[in-house]
Amino acid sequence: MTVQVAVVGGTGYGGLELIRLLHMHPYVELTSVISHSESGEDLHHIYPHTKNVVEVNLDEWNIEETLEEVDYVFFSLPSGISQKYVAQARELGKNCIDLSGDFRLKQAQLYEDWYKNTPANEKDLEEAVYGLPEKNRANIEKSSLVANPGCYPTAALLGLLPMAEIEGVDPSSVIIDGKTGVSGAGKSLTLATHFTESNENVKPYKVGKHQHIPEIEQLLEEQFAKEVNITFTPHLTPMTRGILCTMYVQLHNEVTAEELIDHYRSFYESDSFVRVRDAGSVPGTKDVYSSNFCDIAIDVDSRTNRVTIVSAIDNLVKGASGQAIQNLNIMNGWDERTGLWTLPMYP
Amino acid sequence: MTVQVAVVGGTGYGGLELIRLLHMHPYVELTSVISHSESGEDLHHIYPHTKNVVEVNLDEWNIEETLEEVDYVFFSLPSGISQKYVAQARELGKNCIDLSGDFRLKQAQLYEDWYKNTPANEKDLEEAVYGLPEKNRANIEKSSLVANPGCYPTAALLGLLPMAEIEGVDPSSVIIDGKTGVSGAGKSLTLATHFTESNENVKPYKVGKHQHIPEIEQLLEEQFAKEVNITFTPHLTPMTRGILCTMYVQLHNEVTAEELIDHYRSFYESDSFVRVRDAGSVPGTKDVYSSNFCDIAIDVDSRTNRVTIVSAIDNLVKGASGQAIQNLNIMNGWDERTGLWTLPMYP
């Protein structure tokens, strides 16, 4: 039951992580890795660590030839660019999993406002399914275009979705304080991600302006069935991988941490990759390092009647490439843990 | 106009930073460094980096002999232990600056609840002045016992105090998300501060239970003149130094970031160590590294009508030893920048 797979944008960190994870997948044959900037090169010339394990020559984007035999195409390209290639692939009937932000926002206007870019075409936008399996598994299964969620939205939403069923919770009270490892900023060279600038430094960025805000709000609006405006502050922290979201929600009724934990556990009963901690135990990003897990802790502060929710993922795995493969598994009707059921690397 | 100074607890990180900073102070003679655990040793045997620069033999605590000539005593001891030594020193009429939590909380009961320890004696507690110069300069000037603020409270309060004059702000809406470097946990060996556990890891701790909560609330209550309950979540981040507090406050009237920035700047007009950023500019902890500065940024999110305040300090300087020396300067009527007016080390 092998499928043929291509990765477009294979030399960025998302594409590279796809290659690492797909190599462990028993039902996948990686047929082609496409890189505009490095086409013609052997992958191991750019990334010597791939030598002997994954030997591919980087292809140019030549949709008819390169993708002829391919069943599924992963797109790991910058937002604004991805949509054009996806559109071409879909015309040829390919199943697409897109890791950019191009197909996540259903309202074209929101995309324009937050991404400062032209939105994807209407048809694709409409057909795209938001690829958060814990929310959309049934739709993903039938989809041929999955919009893989952003890294922060994955961590945030998995921590917040179950709150919709708690009486009296106003989703607009949600405040999300996000901390990311530097790989989240990608491979492009910037002063902020120069080692000497980000080492020994914790620094907020895009305060109140991050393009993941409307993505989180869109999903919360679906879940809570009302308009939502949240506050979100991302921070760059001196580590390579990992996202931790600390989230604050105002309660209006009395509820204990234990009750919420029980509720979260039953909410995620069928979700292998979400693990809810016992009361008093809190995950760090290292607890999910290199894995597809999202670990969640919940604390209720009775003094302020606020819930503090902590959610940890590996930004390159559950926050990007691992989740994309989880979606591939679902689209194919395979156990969604296939190829992803590894222990986090610790330490 | 030299004063004679002793440091009690000189081999912890707070004491060590005192020694580093006092060495640069033109009016201070460091007469004695006291260390219970290492008395009799030369400081450079424990810390070879001090060789030739600060040559002292570690003294035992022997108040009458060791402190005979001393005018000011810095105590850098664990909470619960410090109070006893301070009490003895005060009986001999010494001026004391205490870096522990023992004299910060005015209500003995709060100390018992949060520190799980016996509070200091009533008289000392009553006479102790909370050593945040930007709030209490006049009282510090006349005080003989300064309770040096905690690291998180310093960053948090400097970011929050000016909000008391903004109409309609409820201090109980305050949420503080703190990130600290590992030196904040001190020199004691713990699994959480073992390199392999804290490297490549961002992890919350003491969620809703940190002993700095009542300290922050006490000062906010004074400033806002009403009861205050805040939410505070500290996080351990993989760096040696630095604290960044990201703070969220609900607004009830319309106010712009520019207006708030103006207000903060006039609020801190006479405070050399507080620097308020222009709109759109945000500090990281590296911007204050090794210095006594507190850099503050303010952003208003008109979508949610919330203010996001970012405050960055070096936890060992403005968050501990630097502020203690600032207090020494004030107690002596010196320019409070004396010995502290250095550029942050960057990178």
Added chain:
Amino acid sequence: MTVQVAVVGGTGYGGLELIRLLHMHPYVELTSVISHSESGEDLHHIYPHTKNVVEVNLDEWNIEETLEEVDYVFFSLPSGISQKYVAQARELGKNCIDLSGDFRLKQAQLYEDWYKNTPANEKDLEEAVYGLPEKNRANIEKSSLVANPGCYPTAALLGLLPMAEIEGVDPSSVIIDGKTGVSGAGKSLTLATHFTESNENVKPYKVGKHQHIPEIEQLLEEQFAKEVNITFTPHLTPMTRGILCTMYVQLHNEVTAEELIDHYRSFYESDSFVRVRDAGSVPGTKDVYSSNFCDIAIDVDSRTNRVTIVSAIDNLVKGASGQAIQNLNIMNGWDERTGLWTLPMYP
């Protein structure tokens, strides 16, 4: 063709990495994890990151009961302690792979001198096979007691063994400058491995005194068939994983880097996990992160007629647990890549 396996010392970093890697092994059933200090606990209580993936209750060492069904036992215990448990397991006929230093040195006196400990019993010492597959594959295949090599010796020897066939090379000219990540020091709390002490710090330790010196010399003596005395300086560097050995060898004849590279490649022709770089390309530890690879670079300095050899491994994988599993594969006649053929995690 499944074998039943036990890990003794499962809560140290070596044991933990064994559990991570064994979980990916298709022919292994992990029957028991033994921990003296934590017996009775669920593994996920100590290591929450293992939750749901590897669910085991930690056993006490009770050889007859615990190991009854087990075919292979991995020992990840401190040197000096391991030998006693191994002896017991061998009396019951178990196949043993020992990760400590107890069975590596053939001369009991050397063990006493460098480990300051009583050596293992003569019979075990004699029967133990040094588990460096690239040198000893045939013997490992027939062995029932494998002494898994040390982390530094693995990196050093793979870089040096092929030099024995280069004419005129005196192995006593070898100088090894080793750099390790902090996980090499294990999970025990020490000041040197406290985050604040090892972060932003590169520091040599055990200069000329490291217990891996006689291990490296013993193997070089076998390979070069002469007495060998080398110089070795290990350094602690601020990262979690990785060992890089930079090695210097005096040449006496003219030889080019290209010739040496050709020679190394043919030397390692059948060794899947050794990758020799093209001239001018040099590995960093990140190139082998999380994997069982050893990447090697060779440079000839014609000005000094010295060879510089660089060898990089992940200290916990090829330097410990990965190599132990490679040995398990060989002992069972399986492809030695089984369960280990993963891409290094990058970045």
Added chain:
Amino acid sequence: MTVQVAVVGGTGYGGLELIRLLHMHPYVELTSVISHSESGEDLHHIYPHTKNVVEVNLDEWNIEETLEEVDYVFFSLPSGISQKYVAQARELGKNCIDLSGDFRLKQAQLYEDWYKNTPANEKDLEEAVYGLPEKNRANIEKSSLVANPGCYPTAALLGLLPMAEIEGVDPSSVIIDGKTGVSGAGKSLTLATHFTESNENVKPYKVGKHQHIPEIEQLLEEQFAKEVNITFTPHLTPMTRGILCTMYVQLHNEVTAEELIDHYRSFYESDSFVRVRDAGSVPGTKDVYSSNFCDIAIDVDSRTNRVTIVSAIDNLVKGASGQAIQNLNIMNGWDERTGLWTLPMYP
């Protein structure tokens, strides 16, 4: 006795560190900071951490106007570019301290070979004094053009110079294994210094090809009075600051570590910034962090009759800007510790 000083190239890391250190210097007035790329800007717009402390507007290079009042000019420019500006300043009679590699190598041919650049003019080259105070103090005192040493050469030479008086030592047996923090690579963005690439990575670079090789050899040739060819391998390590050189020298007579330590101490008797450790004690880079010290340890391996010398500096201080100020002090006849006599920052 104040002198007026300008810094040319003030926005690179070397220039920035000059500004930090000069600010603490009691006899220096920083009159002008010159930056080609950022002229017209306030320094704090580029580096907000300088706000309020050092308020300067960046000047363009306009030698007659900008330098009119200036007595001493520090050049912190790339090699190949610096020479032209220095030549101009010298024509106007300015005293110059150059931090580039342009005036270090006395033989123009060597400069061409290793820097792949046109050498400086003959007269300047001839008059330039190599600014290693511990070797050249007397010449520096009389000089008007100081070639400030490279970071690696500073650490290496201070560790090696005293060996010239040890009988039977051949300087061509010297092997230097260098480890640097990433700030040594400067502020230019490169993939190798991107956080995600250098974090959790130790990696050699320019193996046998680093331009500091001829600089080290030139000075060793002077000291040993014979031709010298050394081996040098630099490594990038995941920290911001610090250089550690581990050096290996073959002995031909018997000598103990204690004897060498005594010799080193008497060799450096008048050198405040060199500290030689007791036998058995070894410095890490953290022991000299932020300071102008060079800490040295010496070990003799009687098994191989080799000396291992460890030398640690802060690459931006003793390895660059601190040493430049030490040279300024010497040129002015001031105590060379002036403005530099601070405790290393620890932790």
